[in-house]
Amino acid sequence: MFKKFLVIVILGFVWSSVSVAQITEDQIIFGIKQCQNDKQQFNASKMNVKNYNLFCECYIRSMMSLLNAEEMAYQKKYQKPSQKYINGAQSIKSKCI
Numbered sequence: 001m002f003k004k005f006l007v008i009v010i011l012g013f014v015w016s017s018v019s020v021a022q023i024t025e026d027q028i029i030f031g032i033k034q035c036q037n038d039k040q041q042f043n044a045s046k047m048n049v050k051n052y053n054l055f056c057e058c059y060i061r062s063m064m065s066l067l068n069a070e071e072m073a074y075q076k077k078y079q080k081p082s083q084k085y086i087n088g089a090q091s092i093k094s095k096c097i
Contacts, residue, residue, distance in 0.1 A: 023064060031060045047097075058096035063089060 035056035066088045074082045
């Protein structure tokens with residue numbers, strides 16, 4: 001469940017009409033705060049608050065770096081992330097934990 005949420009947070013950015021070049025620091029901070037405020041995911045993570053908050057920042061910022069025009073076009077067309085993006089998310093999750 002923890003993994004599913006993390007991909008969904010990113011999809012909220014991708015499926016909007018925002019292009020990669022238009023993702024602002026405010027939007028990234030919003031995503032980080034959404035992650036940090038999700039108590040269900042916090043509990044599922046089994047992390048303490050400090051580590052979970054750090055994880056959210058690492059994960060959201062790193063996931064934004066995976067987005068490119070090709071990935072956004074794929075997600076817009078298929079309404080789901082590509083396997084390459086999912087694999088990248090798994091790697092980032094491991095790195096950020």
